[in-house]
Amino acid sequence: MVSSSVFISTIIVLLFSPLIFGEDLKKLYEVQVHKEFLASNTYLTFAHRLATRGVYHGFADFFFDSAIEERAHGKKLLDFYNVRNRELLFKDVKVDETAATMEDLTKMIQAAEYMERQVYDNLIEVRLAAHIEKDYPTVHFIESQMLEEQTTALKYMYDLVKRIERNSDNSTILLQMMDQDLRKKQVKKP
Ligand SMILES: [Fe+2]
Numbered sequence: 001m002v003s004s005s006v007f008i009s010t011i012i013v014l015l016f017s018p019l020i021f022g023e024d025l026k027k028l029y030e031v032q033v034h035k036e037f038l039a040s041n042t043y044l045t046f047a048h049r050l051a052t053r054g055v056y057h058g059f060a061d062f063f064f065d066s067a068i069e070e071r072a073h074g075k076k077l078l079d080f081y082n083v084r085n086r087e088l089l090f091k092d093v094k095v096d097e098t099a100a101t102m103e104d105l106t107k108m109i110q111a112a113e114y115m116e117r118q119v120y121d122n123l124i125e126v127r128l129a130a131h132i133e134k135d136y137p138t139v140h141f142i143e144s145q146m147l148e149e150q151t152t153a154l155k156y157m158y159d160l161v162k163r164i165e166r167n168s169d170n171s172t173i174l175l176q177m178m179d180q181d182l183r184k185k186q187v188k189k190p
Contacts, residue, residue: 058182
């Protein structure tokens with residue numbers, strides 16, 4: 001009798017284990033999706049402000065493109081869970097007042113670098129929690145689909161911040177040069 005109930009329990013666990021996942025991983029995954037959509041909304045705010053001011057069109061388009069990319073990252077994370085019937089909880093994705101009213105381009109770039117770092121750090125936490133919970137499909141997904149792109153995005157923003165810091169005496173000229181470079185790249189896009 002005992003052995004048959006153990007057998008049935010084992011079958012149930014095997015059948016439903018793909019649908020059960022630990023609370024730690026679930027929370028970190030929710031935070032990850034939240035951070036991606038928050039970054040998207042924040043970049044949209046920056047892009048809108050820069051576009052209306054009409055000075056830094058290159059950076060305006062850069063932030064518009066980045067907003068679309070972040071949204072795609074959030075969607076990709078959702079799709080991965082959708083096919084596994086894992087439900088997440090979403091609360092407000094709210095751009096804080098400081099970011100919403102930001103006017104200074106250097107501060108926007110610094111804020112973007114900070115957000116990219118937070119996204120990266122949480123991605124590492126998701127990967128670690130998935131590994132601890134032996135959720136190897138999630139480990140593989142994070143490593144193969146998310147981490148490399150996020151590392152590149154963080155490096156790009158980090159380099160921008162460092163260039164600005166190194167040229168703090170001529171930051172306006174540098175920002176204008178960077179803006180021109182971005183415009184040239186955007187024109188070359190098919
Ligand atoms: Fe992202």
